[in-house]
Amino acid sequence: MNYLHGSNKHAIEWGNATQVTEFILLGLSLFPNVSVSFLLIVVIYVFTAAGNVLILTLVFSDQRLHSPMYFFLCNLSILDICFISTTAPKMLHGYLKGGKTISVPGCLTQSYSFFLLGVANFLLLAVMSFDRYIAICYPLHYSGIMHQKQCIKLIVVVWAGAFFSILDLSIKIMRLPFCSSLVNHFFCDVIPLLRNSCISTADIHVQEVITSSIILLTSLFVTLASYLNIVRTILKIQSAEGRYKTFSTCSSHAFVVSLAYGSSIFTYIKPSQGQVKDYNKKVSLLTTMIVPLLNPYIYTLRNEKVKAILKEKLKGKICGK
Template sequence: MLSSLLAQKKSISFAGCITQTYFYFFLGTVEFILLAVMSFDRYVAICNPLRYTVIMNSSICFLMVLGCWVGAFLSVLCPTIVVSRLPYCGHAINHFFCDIAPLLQVACIDTRLIELLNFLLSSLVVLSSLMLTAVSYSYIISTIMKIPSGQGRQKAFSTCVSHITVVTIAYGSSIFMYVRPNQSYSLEFDKVAAVLTTVVTPLLNPFIYSLRNEKVKEVLKEAVIRIFSRS
């Protein structure tokens, strides 16, 4: 997609379009399931610190990561196959890249059942992983509030801030895009939201996670002081 944009190429083969659609949803689903797994990791680290190495051993970590990939593969495979079998009346889609929603817009048949299937699968993936994340953090917050010292609470909470920020951005943008009924669908709104999920969020994630590093914080402080001192 990036190479096509840089070359100002506006065409893509049908097989390439379906492949792009599949990997867009596949990798996005992996991210959501992985965020839920990471919240469980934070839960074990804060609520059961003495048993962390026993619970989160290498075998369990491998199975969790494998489950993320297998679960995402299976959940995205069915709707992608359905979309690839549809008859289409046009060859131009109103979007930056191949997505299920703009593809359904140029289909020659009634796609309401497919849109319902897409809505239900998106809701299942996003909301179920969000619920697991919320449950994990409810226990985490409850445990942190029981820590007697303020410094201890701050240290425990600081380990979760970056993950909470990434979760908020990822789930917020995706819920607006996919977990909503067809009546409120707007392709123009989705094009704007797509920029957030595909460009802005990946750029912010490394910066958000690196803020936990003390050296990075010091460099940022020095840069801010240098900027304000010049002004």
């Protein structure tokens, strides 16, 4: 309640209600000891950034990785760094004394950035699935179809699609007046923001659900269609060694896709009565921090080509010393 009283001095009158000018993020207590929670998020953040920077460094520094697959992987690494950076710094700040408050413009910016990057992530995964489909099902035409200009066009489509698909919804949310300062989350997610509005947001909530569902299902459809054709092509290969080599070219991406869509499924699963507390926040922690953390290590640990180049560079540095 002290937070609520403290936020009144940062409020303005709106009609008969008090419109807040800053929010208080209630956060998420991972452990009873705040220091342990703080340290865990720091470790996740550092390892996520380090893993993705490693991928970017390897791809940019080695000519053998200058192909469409690794071009898209670089974009995924950049997305993951940006994605976790929208939530982790503010979450860490929230563990500090007086770090729970965030201005309304800052909160809306965080919410928009999170939504934009999340949509772009799923669209990019669909594009990467299409790339693997062309590479495995039409190997002779691959270089002609997935040339440099085409790859750049697909990335532009990803960002343009993400931007325009959420533009109208984001404008409506940014125009809302807010009368409650408490946000029961560790970042400014859309649903908690809608609950804090001074006016009814039922239509905006429906639009948000429809928009998210269309994006997710469209991306999922492209991904499943691509992998169904990939599996069908692999099964036609006579030798077991040939099937293994072919599947290994997309196994890392398949794991990343499974992780991304698998974590999203939890958003739509209703917990039992005893698990309701902090359920949405725990699911959000999985999608905003754990998935970006695991992605680069899946590619370095499961991708034979990346592993070979990494070992070669490490060996070269050791021998150089």
